[in-house]
Amino acid sequence: MKILPSGLSWFTLALLLSGLTRVCGQVIVINAGTLVDPADGSEKTNQTILIEDGKIKEIGAGLRVPADAVRVDLSHEVVLPGLIDAHTHLLATVDPQWDLGDLWIMALQRRAGYRAISGAQHAKEMLQSGFTAVRDLGNSGEYLDADLAKAIRFGVVPGPTMVFSGKIIGPYGGQFWDTPTDARLIENPEYRFADSRDEMRKAVRENIYWGASVIKIVVDGQKYSYSAEDIRFIVDESSRAGIKVAAHVQTERGARAAIEAGVASIEHGWVLSDQDLALAKKNRVVLVSTDFTVASLLANGIEPNTARRTHEGYVARLKRAWEAGVEVVFGTDVMADAKGRTRGELAIEYIDSFSEAGIPAPDILKAMTTRAAALLGIEKARGSIRVGMAADLVATPVNPLRQIDGLKSINFVMKDGHIQGKP
Ligand SMILES: [Zn+2]
Structure with a gap:
């Protein structure tokens, strides 16, 4: 037939x-x-x-x-x-000689085109050092992170998978607490100020509308800061869209509020009391500790002795968190370029901070792969072979x-x- x-x-x-x-x-x-x-x-x-x-x-x-x-x-x-860096700023570059290491001056000086191009370069550099996914937490101008993530996804430029935040949400003034001149004179493209409940809800929704897959808040960049109730409201609004909240905290008060509110992660957490650590463990709040290496601090224009002391302080805090049983995920916050070094090379060196804190190698690896993937919410697709x-x-x-x-x-x-x- x-x-x-x-x-x-x-x-x-x-x-x-x-x-x-x-x-x-x-x-x-x-x-x-x-x-x-x-x-x-x-x-x-x-x-x-x-x-x-x-x-x-x-x-x-x-x-x-x-x-x-x-x-x-x-x-x-x-x-x-592939490795994961859970705290990057691919679209931002501070340079002590150009902008005094100041985010605000950086935002004014660097036009979107330049930032997009250097962002693509940073993405490639991260990938070349083994980072196949990142969580990019703002300072990306007018949603340049959404554009870069799309360009990577479409194969226009090589780079890691980006989970990104869009604009950082914070109380009026955002993170520019140290702005050296009159803040009223400037537009502020980096932050979305939100004080009332309506403003918070709208800020969250705007970011999600523009493609954000994580919400980043800066809790305590001003003398006034978000309360635990404020943060809980933002966490609830975000979680209705299935999105987690990452909270930048730099003071003990800010850290406590974010931990009480049950954010997915606190970023930096420079000042954490033993009670805060215990509560973070209980509330399953992840610490993305961004423990700057000396090389990274020097690139930020910090003077060598201060850089060494600062680094030691970060490592001591990381060690306390680890010993208290808080889950720590790898994140670098590298934002400065060092001459002759790629951004990926600067980022990978942060494993030294983890080693110095006494964290065993298999646990460091977990913090950079499976556990980081879970924090990013991509664990069903990435982070394991x-x-x-x-x-x-x-x-x-x-x-x-x-x-x-x-x-x-x-x-x-x-x-x-x-x-x-x-x-
Ligand atoms: Zn950061």
Whole structure:
């Protein structure tokens, strides 16, 4: 019985079908010498990872591999999920020589086009250091974060997946407490001032409308600050849209209010009492501690002795938080450029702050992958190497489970199944 149209042989049909498969997505096969699972700190040797359409299709030893698959030999490498920085500002750059390290002057001086272009460069640099996702927390002008996130998603520029906040919401004046001149003279593109309930609700909705996938508030940038009730209102309004709240806190009072209100994360938390830490643990509030390295502080124009002392203070606070059982997620807050260093290189060094605080390597890795993905709300798609997840993975010759510094030697980065080139 002839079931094929005349002139079309089985051979031709097979060729057509294989062509269709190729259109749907080339299969990539990675041979991983060691495959690390940060969730439980386990590792397996000689694993094969099959990737198709940007997703992980199969993982195991001795898998059957399609003959036309692209093979990637990482048999002498340790493979792990792509890293996550939970506190970035890709669209912002402070430069002590240009803007005195001041966010307000930066916002006035740098036009949107320049910020977008340098933001794309920062995104690429983060990716090259192994960061395949970031949570970008504002200081992005007029929603330049939404534009950059879209450009990355559409493959216009390479970069990490961005969970971003849009405009930072804060009490009148936002974060510019140290503005050196008359604040009434300026427009303020970086912040969305919201004092009354109506203003808060509208600010949250505006950000969500423009694409924000996290709400960032600055609690205590002024002499007056948000109360726990204010923050609870913002948390409720955001959660109705399924969105979490990240709270910048720099004072003990601000930290207490945010922790009481049950935000998803407090950012920085420079001043945290033992009671605050206990309550953060109880309310499951994550600390994104942004413990600046000395190099990062110097890039911000801080004088060397002060930089060292400041760094030590941050590490001591991180150690207290860790010992109190507060969940800590990796975030850097890198906003300054250092000559000859990429933003990714500055960010990855923050693992030193975690090591100095006595946090074991497997826990640091978790704070940069699985736990960070959970805070970003992307844990079902990213942050682990599992079947069905996005193929976001990195490789290094040094096993970071034993030596966390191995993360500074990442020499292979794949994002959504695409191998990223080095600079
Ligand atoms: Zn920040």
